Amino acid sequence: MNSSTIDLHVHTTASDGTLSPSDTVRRAAELGVTLLSITDHDTTDGIPEAQQAAAASDIVLLSGVELSVGSGEREIHVLGYFMDPNHRPFQTILSKLRGARDVRNERILARLKELGASVDPQRVRHIAGDGSVGRPHIAAALVEAGHVASQGEAFGRYLARGKPAYVGRERLSPADAAQAIREAGGLSVVAHPAKSGLIGQIEDLVADGMEGIEVFHSDHSERDVEILLGIAREGNLLVTGGTDSHGPGSGKWVEIGSVAVPEWVGEELLRRAPQAERTQR
Numbered sequence: 197m198n199s200s201t202i203d204l205h206v207h208t209t210a211s212d213g214t215l216s217p218s219d220t221v222r223r224a225a226e227l228g229v230t231l232l233s234i235t236d237h238d239t240t241d242g243i244p245e246a247q248q249a250a251a252a253s254d255i256v257l258l259s260g261v262e263l264s265v266g267s268g269e270r271e272i273h274v275l276g277y278f279m280d281p282n283h284r285p286f287q288t289i290l291s292k293l294r295g296a297r298d299v300r301n302e303r304i305l306a307r308l309k310e311l312g313a314s315v316d317p318q319r320v321r322h323i324a325g326d327g328s329v330g331r332p333h334i335a336a337a338l339v340e341a342g343h344v345a346s347q348g349e350a351f352g353r354y355l356a357r358g359k360p361a362y363v364g365r366e367r368l369s370p371a372d373a374a375q376a377i378r379e380a381g382g383l384s385v386v387a388h389p390a391k392s393g394l395i396g397q398i399e400d401l402v403a404d405g406m407e408g409i410e411v412f413h414s415d416h417s418e419r420d421v422e423i424l425l426g427i428a429r430e431g432n433l434l435v436t437g438g439t440d441s442h443g444p445g446s447g448k449w450v451e452i453g454s455v456a457v458p459e460w461v462g463e464e465l466l467r468r469a470p471q472a473e474r475t476q477r
């Protein structure tokens with residue numbers, strides 16, 4: 197079984213990854229990836245550039261996104277595949293979510309200032325480039341300002357949930373996220389359920405409209421995969437997998453395509469693709 201050619205979870209500079217969408221696609225192609233999805237946080241802005249690069253390679257690129265949704269105290273990541281990036285209501289929702297990030301980031305910077313670890317908001321904006329701003333960008337600014345030695349330390353001391361500069365943000369409910377993805381022509385998948393401690397909540401999330409679970413992931417153990425495959429089989433859920441790579445030099449770098457995702461995962465996902473996506477092949 198050829199198992200290292202599928203990667204359905206990759207971030208780019210459109211959010212908090214370090215490689216541009218086209219460099220991501222080129223690197224994936226060099227590494228032998230044939231089925232790829234770019235899944236940036238709360239944005240599909242990287243997709244057109246990635247699509248162009250994919251057209252010049254052997255890669256089949258699926259439109260993707262990763263939404264942070266809320267369920268009480270819990271943060272749940274939801275992957276969306278096959279959405280039409282030009283679907284206006286979907287883009288309106290994404291831009292609201294990015295707006296909520298900006299509000300939160302301001303509050304994080306205010307907390308950091310109180311804690312004696314000031315960073316310049318313009319540096320954060322500059323580090324994020326054109327992309328959707330996330331905590332990794334603030335972590336990079338903290339390193340740059342000399343307040344911490346590494347991005348890991350920035351999360352450990354300040355930014356992780358439960359740490360003094362952690363601030364939550366307004367989020368969609370799981371049901372609203374699933375509906376938004378569906379209306380844009382996409383399928384929603386619960387991202388890294390074992391990593392997020394959501395194994396006991398999968399049934400509820402399926403009731404909310406999720407159609408699949410991410411089984412294969414760089415932070416999932418073999419045992420996690422076994423458990424999740426059982427749940428997927430029992431609930432007749434779509435199975436996906438990917439690395440969650442954020443590119444070289446990111447906080448915790450995982451190489452694109454380095455998680456073994458079986459071929460049947462790609463085949464079954466493509467079988468669910470909207471017509472347009474299938475004829476592209």
Ligand code: AMP
Pocket residue numbers: 212237264329330331332347348351352356442447448
């Ligand atoms: P945000 O989207 O702004 O909430 O930031 C979430 C991103 O921060 C994740 O996708 C990870 O890339 C990164 N992240 C979250 N927690 C940690 C951590 N403890 N150490 C390093 N990076 C983290």
Ligand code: ZN
Pocket residue numbers: 207211212213237330442
């Ligand atoms: Zn990320």
Ligand code: FE
Pocket residue numbers: 262273387388
């Ligand atoms: Fe995630």
Ligand code: FE
Pocket residue numbers: 205207262440
């Ligand atoms: Fe991710």
